[in-house]
Amino acid sequence: MQDVRGPVSDRLLAAIGARPVHALVNNAGIGAPARPLDSVDPTTILDAVDVNVVGPLRMAQALLPMLLAAPTPLIINVSSRLGSLTAQAAGDFADRRTSYAYRVSKSAQNMLTIALAQELAGRVRCWAVHPGSLTTAMGGAGAATAPWEAASRLGRLLDSTDTASPRYLSLDGPDLRW
Numbered sequence: 001m002q003d004v005r006g007p008v009s010d011r012l013l014a015a016i017g018a019r020p021v022h023a024l025v026n027n028a029g030i031g032a033p034a035r036p037l038d039s040v041d042p043t044t045i046l047d048a049v050d051v052n053v054v055g056p057l058r059m060a061q062a063l064l065p066m067l068l069a070a071p072t073p074l075i076i077n078v079s080s081r082l083g084s085l086t087a088q089a090a091g092d093f094a095d096r097r098t099s100y101a102y103r104v105s106k107s108a109q110n111m112l113t114i115a116l117a118q119e120l121a122g123r124v125r126c127w128a129v130h131p132g133s134l135t136t137a138m139g140g141a142g143a144a145t146a147p148w149e150a151a152s153r154l155g156r157l158l159d160s161t162d163t164a165s166p167r168y169l170s171l172d173g174p175d176l177r178w
């Protein structure tokens with residue numbers, strides 16, 4: 001398995017070779033236990049940024065030549081609605097206990113998506129995608145969507161011909177506010 005905290009492995013690059021890559025989906029992500037400020041471990045934030053933000057950057061850097069060889073390439077960074085600065089500032093999730101590490105890293109990941117979209121405009125579409133509330137290890141108590149269902153919806157997204165970039169969309173509702 002590729003650990004996104006380090007350089008993209010020679011093994012993965014050899015498996016891809018010079019073939020065009022139509023879509024890069026950066027799904028790997030971590031969170032941290034929600035704690036009040038006086039007990040937040042700062043390393044949890046650094047760790048989450050390493051995986052959730054720098055990981056997708058490393059993957060995009062390494063795969064860019066193969067993405068550019070595809071006709072309508074797409075980078076999807078699996079984000080979260082909890083990364084929305086607009087929604088968080090409005091208090092939309094004030095009733096939820098979410099770690100500093102997760103909120104900080106997912107909003108930073110959204111900025112990465114925007115920065116990539118701006119640099120790669122007209123060449124690679126870059127989207128942030130909230131997968132829904134999933135019944136996974138990371139999912140919350142009210143999670144309702146099975147991971148296979150989210151994967152299936154995301155798979156259909158890969159066929160989209162929408163040229164908008166950046167986009168911040170949800171697999172179970174309308175587009176989100178950054």
Ligand SMILES: NC(=O)c1ccc[n+]([C@@H]2O[C@H](COP(=O)([O-])OP(=O)(O)OC[C@H]3O[C@@H](n4cnc5c(N)ncnc54)[C@H](OP(=O)(O)O)[C@@H]3O)[C@@H](O)[C@H]2O)c1
Nearest residue numbers: 002003004005027028029078079080133134136137138139
């Ligand atoms: N669950 C939800 O309700 C929800 C909601 C919004 C967004 N998301 C996002 O959806 C994505 C998938 O989350 P999930 O719910 O499926 O969580 P999960 O069950 O905890 O799975 C996380 C995945 O990330 C991988 N991963 C973690 N650290 C990695 C690293 N350093 N290098 C490579 N892979 C690594 C894990 O691999 P291993 O199993 O090998 O450790 C695992 O496959 C995440 O980006 C998450 O933020 C989830």
